[in-house]
Amino acid sequence: MFENTKKCDVQSRQYLLFQENTIPRTFIFSYLASTNLKSQNLKQFFQSHGAHHQWSCKGYSTIPYCLPTCWLQCHVDISDQILEFNMHGRVKTKTNAEDKEAKRKEKEKKLKLYQTGIEKAFTKRKTGEYDEESLAISAQLLTANPDITTLWNIRREVLLHFKDEGQRTEDDLQQQMQAELCLIEQCLRANPKSYAAWHHRRWVLDNMPIPIWKQELALCNKYLDLDERNLHCWDYRRFVVERSQVPAADEFEYTSKKILANFSNYSSWHYRSRLLPLIYPDPMGKLPIQERKHKEELEIVQNAAFTDPSDQSAWFYQRWLLGRTLQALRLAQVHVSYDTVCVSLTHSVSVICDKSKIRLELQLNGDNFPTTWKSTNGQQYSHVWISALPKELLSGDKTLAITVSLHSGSSLVHYMSLNSGKLKASTKPQFSAGFSEGITSVLQDELDSCTQLLDLEPDSKWTLLTSVLLMQAVDRHKYQEDTLARLSQLIQVDPHRSGYYKDLWSRYKMEYAFDQNNELDQNIDLSCLNLTALYHCHYLSCVHTLDLSNNNLSGHSLSQLHPLQCCQVLKLDSNNIANLHGMPALMSLQILSLRSNVINIPDEVKYLEPCICLSSVDLSDNPTEKDEMLQELVKTFLPSVKMLNTCPL
Structure with a gap:
């Protein structure tokens, strides 16, 4: 060495x-x-x-x-x-034909015995013979192969039979369960990552008269010393800690010890992220943990990540520390038309479930107006909710004061007020990380260190990605060009994950576009941004015209357009849309342009049927444009359409 x-x-x-x-x-x-x-x-x-x-x-x-x-x-x-x-490098011993034949016969003999044992165990279970012999047979079989879940189930049935029938005293049951733990440990020696064995051990501890938690914690230490990546043991350890009420601070110290022994221990970093919010919760509820501890963890993980830039464990933990502050649940946008009220929220929540604490209320001139809310994506949870209004409500010259309020339990969370002259309201989207000056200073130092490291290893993908996240956390507008440049570099350096980097590019591009637009703009231009995915579409619920032309969107992105309930003109020209399966019901949409895409089946137009106000559809320069059936299908499924490919029907 x-x-x-x-x-x-x-x-x-x-x-x-x-x-x-x-x-x-x-x-x-x-x-x-x-x-x-x-x-x-x-x-x-x-x-x-x-x-x-x-x-x-x-x-x-x-x-x-x-x-x-x-x-x-x-x-x-x-x-x-x-x-x-020096223990490695042993010479492999060659075997002759006689040895191979002897091993084959021995294997066949063991297989027959194993099959006989399985048949006998299943027969005794079928006939209801829950006795010591069933335990003995299943023990022999499980020692050879601990992954047969049915055999563990048989043992549980036998042990519960002893307990329910009063055939064992409490001391006898305690000894029986201790023997069961010994059997499981013997099985784990054969396969330390046996799902069934670890699950059965949980059951034994939960049914043991006097659980020996201290012994179990020592067992976890032993197995994690042998294999620190044994996720089954880590999961079992969390179970033991929860049941035995081990202080979170003690477990945090254990993760520190394991990380110091090997900082490539992803399980330790992950467990650490679960413990920190319990020990050092942020009083404001915005950051993952207290600011002082946040700084310490950033420095620790930075040393680990920079010691071996190619190891991903520490980088993932650092990404958790760099997570944006959680934006409070609020009303994002409210729009009232002559027959519909559309409400957009900053979080995807349910307002229709009986158990949900979140609810929306509509008031007209100070009086509660009964409403039935419906999600625009057809799911129980959504960012955008709509409710029908009587058409005559906004007719005439009478002044109408409208208030939409968001409640959590008995508390008022947020409200927006409108009137007959102002039928929409909105709040400015917030995409900044929201860290304090102290944290930002530490992050700036880390960004400088990343820059130094990239001078030495310009193609280090984890360093490039972390630098992108750091720039977004420190000052996203100052580093806008650098952020996009490094994402472009990542696409070249790590082509196997280029889709992820392109989607991240799309997210940042849309956020920068939202920053530049007024939140009440009715016309939004998101064309020529190389978008591969759509983000934050709930901030588009009040838009009348949206241009998404000349991007790289596919048909999978269409379902994200469900918040566009006020949109009348939608341009999706020159993308990579091959199908319209995910097209949502856009009740106000009148003009839809899909020029220069790759739609080659005319039947796709049937997925536009929920858009009941469509008057013009443009499928020019698509393979399906020349299909003779296209016009007939449009007439059948879209009776409101009067213009197809810029020509009257």
């Missing part, structure tokens, strides 16, 4: 230099943590220490690691490590 090392003296201190991958990265991270080395100084650290060796330094992936020998002697048993690594 340590054969590619050299000793050197750096500022009168002894160091060992390790070429790439000759030392576990956990040693590097442990050293950084013990010296409190800031990640923004990593570049200087490696360059200053790496200058004393002969290897080339093109980036972090080729820079050798250097650690003080005195620190290694305190933290690493080198002889044990060498012994452990």
